[in-house]
Amino acid sequence: MDTSSEKGITGAVEQVLYEVKKTIVGQDALLERLMVALLSRGHILVEGVPGLAKTLAVKALAAAIGGQFHRVQFTPDLVPADIVGTRVYHQLSGEFQVSLGPVFTNLLLADEINRAPAKVQSALLEVMQEQQVTIGRETHHIPRPFLVMATQNPIESEGTYPLPEAQVDRFMMKVVVGYPSSTEEFVIVERAISPLPLLQAIVDPSRLIEMQGQVEQVYVDPSLIEYSVRLANATRRPEEVGQGDLARYISFGASPRASINLVLAARALAFIRGRDYVIPRDLTELALDVFRHRLVLSYEALSDDVTADTILTRVLAALPVPVPVSSGSR
Template structure:
């Protein structure tokens, strides 16, 4: 009876996710991996960093997804002159009562689009870090809880690095996934031209709300993970810390490996991946399917890797090849 109930919940979740993707696909052509990653981050109760050159619909994808969700949405354009108070809020003096009261900033919303996050100075990034890590904000002497659900979907541009502030590893580790977005194919670009060339507004129907998001989370949490899969996940993450294991060919390319937080998110995202496929259990292919997005911003490459033009994805590929599949 429990298995039948689980299958029903998983099938319902799969249909609901397909409905969301269909609505988002009315505006966004291609970029299925980006849409899947954004949804995966939301269901896994985490934050997502999206990286790609300008014009690849990063901001539009987040906006469109927010339209498909009946929850509050705020967009914050990060600039070098932004202050922490512009993000979190500040204390203002109310003349009528003669007291200071908290004026909450735009971070008090369900979905935050942090556009071009690497253009904000370190103080602003630190203010956002508390929101992401603790889901709370301190204004003056008081601490305020952020609304539930709360997601930060951040974008950054890998080019034009002049005048930007590289995100510290501590903040990068707070993101569940880092999605790398590529150019569309010629066929997809032709469809983009036909659909968006006239600047006609395309209405998006709201599909999800805070209740259905919670239902999706519970469905993902009920996905079965065999102990062998759990050990496989741990083996992948510990292999990324192989800079002291000289017998591994990729060890010399790694300066610092992934943290235990990577293990947790690899586990959660593998469950969500199985949910996307409509399965009640996790396969090794689910773990492999999310490993790049979960690990690529958590592994710090050595100087030797940079000298040989090895990317983080290259190292993750070597790790997955070296770890035996259950």
């Protein structure tokens, strides 16, 4: 990647984020993770209480990339056809016609995904994995780029259907969104009582697909791939990094999808920051988001109030970070 190309890419990404920040205040980490997922063809699960601008963030990002945006409010009475579409019989023509569901978009917000029954969750996760929907005998491909941001509320468990571990594992990242600071909240209120700015499309979907292809060319040193694998392995056998006392808190460690997605996400983060190579910091910054939802904790962890983040922070501190020769020579 030459210098002028690097600057052009970094400028385009910065412009997209700047445009989104015209409406969104204080969600820098979430916005960056959304861009990482979008560029690496992943999906995000977001956990946070209502009112933290999760919907607005995805809607603003869709506007900035010139893409389509759909939102689905998940409820217990939802059926798979409500999200993927169905065949409708027309009496005048005497034929069935396909009515495509809201998943046929570029950015889909699956609001409170844990409020829908397993059948609906599975239908959405199949679309995320296969990027296509079969209705009747016809297969319909989802528009590209395609990003799903699913949200769940951490403070309510009544009337919910928690996502099984195997399905949660299909999300590239789980981002935890916290409350804004007092200063940020002041700006949020100030903007809420003013007319919303009209957002411009900085890039178009075809340019974004081109950028996804460029992300795939970002170089990853073998030592960093090895680090990602060792981190995943350390969550399964913490005693190998001198953290044997954590073993009783972990029922199942991270799957191989964790190490794969950490490397994929790190490439996208390096690209966003104007580099054509990954550095160790790209991996360590994203490790919690990529790994936290992939650990299955024991009852002992719940009783001792030990979280996945607590375990991962200790494992990361115990695991030596490599210093690849290639990153210094580029």
